[in-house]
Amino acid sequence: MVELSYIANVFTLGNMAAILIGVFAGIVIGGLPGLTANLGVALLLPVTFSMDVTAALLMLMSLYTAAIYAGSFPAILLHTPGTSASAATAADGFALTQRGEFNKALRIATFSSVCGGVASALSLLLLGPPLSLLSLKFGPAEYLMLAVFGLTIIGTLASGNMVKGLIAGAIGLLMSTVGLDLDTGFPRYVFGLSDLTGGFNFVPVVIGLFSVSQALIMCEHAQSRVQRVEVKKTERWRILPTWAEIKSIRVTIARSAFIGVFVGILPGAGADIGSWVSYNEARRFSRDKSEFGKGSVHGISASETANNAVTGSSLVPLLTLGIPGSATAAILLGALIVHGLVPGRTLFTENASITYTVIYGFLLANIVMGFVGMSIGRYMALIARLPNAVLVPIILMLSFVGAYSLGSNMFDVYTMIGAGVIGYLMRKSGFSPAPLILGLILGPIAETGFRQSLALSGGAIVPFVLSQPIALALTVLTAVSLVSAVLLEVRK
Amino acid sequence: MAWADRIIGSLIILACIPFWFLADRFPELAGNFPKTVVVTIAGLSALMVGRSFVGPEIDVGTGRLEARAFALPLLVAIASVLAVLAMAFVGYFPAMIALCIGLFFPLAGNRRLLYAVAVISSLAFIYVVFVLLLGVPLESSPFFGR
Numbered sequence: 001m002v003e004l005s006y007i008a009n010v011f012t013l014g015n016m017a018a019i020l021i022g023v024f025a026g027i028v029i030g031g032l033p034g035l036t037a038n039l040g041v042a043l044l045l046p047v048t049f050s051m052d053v054t055a056a057l058l059m060l061m062s063l064y065t066a067a068i069y070a071g072s073f074p075a076i077l078l079h080t081p082g083t084s085a086s087a088a089t090a091a092d093g094f095a096l097t098q099r100g101e102f103n104k105a106l107r108i109a110t111f112s113s114v115c116g117g118v119a120s121a122l123s124l125l126l127l128g129p130p131l132s133l134l135s136l137k138f139g140p141a142e143y144l145m146l147a148v149f150g151l152t153i154i155g156t157l158a159s160g161n162m163v164k165g166l167i168a169g170a171i172g173l174l175m176s177t178v179g180l181d182l183d184t185g186f187p188r189y190v191f192g193l194s195d196l197t198g199g200f201n202f203v204p205v206v207i208g209l210f211s212v213s214q215a216l217i218m219c220e221h222a223q224s225r226v227q228r229v230e231v232k233k234t235e236r237w238r239i240l241p242t243w244a245e246i247k248s249i250r251v252t253i254a255r256s257a258f259i260g261v262f263v264g265i266l267p268g269a270g271a272d273i274g275s276w277v278s279y280n281e282a283r284r285f286s287r288d289k290s291e292f293g294k295g296s297v298h299g300i301s302a303s304e305t306a307n308n309a310v311t312g313s314s315l316v317p318l319l320t321l322g323i324p325g326s327a328t329a330a331i332l333l334g335a336l337i338v339h340g341l342v343p344g345r346t347l348f349t350e351n352a353s354i355t356y357t358v359i360y361g362f363l364l365a366n367i368v369m370g371f372v373g374m375s376i377g378r379y380m381a382l383i384a385r386l387p388n389a390v391l392v393p394i395i396l397m398l399s400f401v402g403a404y405s406l407g408s409n410m411f412d413v414y415t416m417i418g419a420g421v422i423g424y425l426m427r428k429s430g431f432s433p434a435p436l437i438l439g440l441i442l443g444p445i446a447e448t449g450f451r452q453s454l455a456l457s458g459g460a461i462v463p464f465v466l467s468q469p470i471a472l473a474l475t476v477l478t479a480v481s482l483v484s485a486v487l488l489e490v491r492k
Numbered sequence: 493m494a495w496a497d498r499i500i501g502s503l504i505i506l507a508c509i510p511f512w513f514l515a516d517r518f519p520e521l522a523g524n525f526p527k528t529v530v531v532t533i534a535g536l537s538a539l540m541v542g543r544s545f546v547g548p549e550i551d552v553g554t555g556r557l558e559a560r561a562f563a564l565p566l567l568v569a570i571a572s573v574l575a576v577l578a579m580a581f582v583g584y585f586p587a588m589i590a591l592c593i594g595l596f597f598p599l600a601g602n603r604r605l606l607y608a609v610a611v612i613s614s615l616a617f618i619y620v621v622f623v624l625l626l627g628v629p630l631e632s633s634p635f636f637g638r
Contacts, residue, residue, distance in 0.1 A: 170533045174526060184518075219567075222598075394611075401584065
């Protein structure tokens with residue numbers, strides 16, 4: 001009965017509107033080459049502040065999954081993936097488009113994305129509650145090591161360059177110390193600026209690092225525009241795949257959904273990794289390997305199922321333990337905290353109504369996404385051809401208003417533009433902004449764990465941390481992620 | 493861009509010095525964590541500088557790397573900073589209109605009509621969503637927001 005009430009909560013006017021807006025915004029953003037799910041979530045975040053927390057989270061998560069799905073539109077129609085997660089779709093999808101079968105490619109991609117998204121929502125529903133029990137065993141040492149592990153994972157595996165990723169994460173940690181110290185009331189690194197006594201707001205920093213920096217990078221190719229491609233139009237437009245098509249790809253979908261869910265749960269491995277692993281597995285299992293790259297429906301299906309299967313499952317470690325495995329998950333962690341929710345067991349007990357409604361809503365969003373996507377799919381090529389010159393001022397205007405709307409405070413806008421310029425320089429020099437954001441978010445958790453561990457251990461923090469079984473396990477995982485990152489760099 | 497890593501790494505190490513001394517002035521409870529983080533940053537930066545002398549380069553930054561590619565982003569960044577400063581005095585909409593007009597010639601190229609339509613419709617969208625629906629005080633006023 002309780003479960004039914006959660007499901008019923010999804011169908012309120014506010015929540016349904018949030019899902020529709022999130023899905024629509026996600027499809028537009030994901031459909032524009034160069035714009036990412038991170039940018040979309042960062043820009044939409046300020047809009048959600050005045051909203052009910054359930055609707056806010058539904059909107060952001062709907063945008064996330066829809067943006068990943070919509071990356072397939074330009075990949076199929078224009079041979080230009082909207083997001084890196086759809087890169088594997090481009091060759092097979094565009095080959096079908098050139099043969100005049102773009103409707104077939106789009107409906108296979110859509111059906112597969114919906115299946116992947118639904119599988120990811122189910123994984124969140126089934127794995128979230130038992131894993132969250134682990135968080136009950138967490139004390140100061142565990143929280144300290146959790147923050148260190150989260151930063152190590154995103155700083156090493158997710159950012160591509162271990163040392164630079166770790167530096168960015170540590171700078172984020174240092175930024176989190178700015179402002180009045182909560183225990184002593186001492187102002188730290190405020191340089192006489194009263195606006196800094198509350199510390200850096202995370203939202204303007206996110207908008208600056210992801211949106212403004214992206215706009216500046218797009219300026220480098222201001223006049224670039226995706227080439228117009230002439231395609232044969234031979235088909236009647238169908239929204240759903242035929243029964244024969246479904247029968248042909250059902251095994252590929254099942255395998256890819258499993259791979260996507262598994263890859264998503266691993267912190268640091270994002271939708272693009274899931275997509276490529278699944279594509280390669282589909283090719284390995286295929287009887288006709290030569291069709292891959294030349295219009296294989298199995299290739300499209302594998303890639304699109306897996307990248308959407310990653311979306312929900314990547315939220316499993318985030319919601320249960322507070323470890324975001326990707327940049328988008330890091331922003332969503334910030335959104336949870338802004339809305340007063342703390343990852344862990346309480347999300348599935350005290351805040352169960354919000355959490356389960358959001359998970360069921362996320363499941364519904366994946367289905368809605370399919371219908372909205374197929375309804376506007378044939379027009380997406382027009383949107384995808386918008387030149388950067390037009391997108392840059394739009395991103396800048398939305399970034400300015402997003403930062404200001406947080407608290408009607410000009411200091412947030414200054415922070416946003418400063419973060420934007422720094423983010424641009426970081427990306428030009430190979431530093432990923434994601435670890436910095438995560439450091440900023442996890443900083444207070446890490447510092448509290450550090451202080452309490454220091455107090456409990458009488459100064460001998462390392463032996464104390466290593467004497468706690470879970471903290472020891474997290475230390476081992478941290479070491480493993482560091483070693484694997486070093487090995488990856490050596491291989492490169 | 494090994495030279496860039498060396499310069500950036502050295503600058504970060506230099507920046508760590510004042511941050512360390514500032515943290516040293518904090519009460520012990522408030523200073524331990526920042527000091528640990530500052531030392532970590534300096535250590536990792538030293539590692540980055542050292543790494544730039546050994547082995548091949550990995551994961552160079554995003555976008556084009558030739559000097560000419562920085563011109564337009566630099567211009568847009570300066571225009572954006574000026575727009576932020578103007579926003580504090582004239583309000584959001586006049587500042588954004590000025591920014592978009594300022595960027596018209598460098599950005600729009602031969603797509604002027606599309607650029608104008610996109611800017612006007614975005615401003616209308618922002619007005620409806622942020623001013624009318626969310627009640628964010630974006631309207632023009634002197635010393636806006638203060």
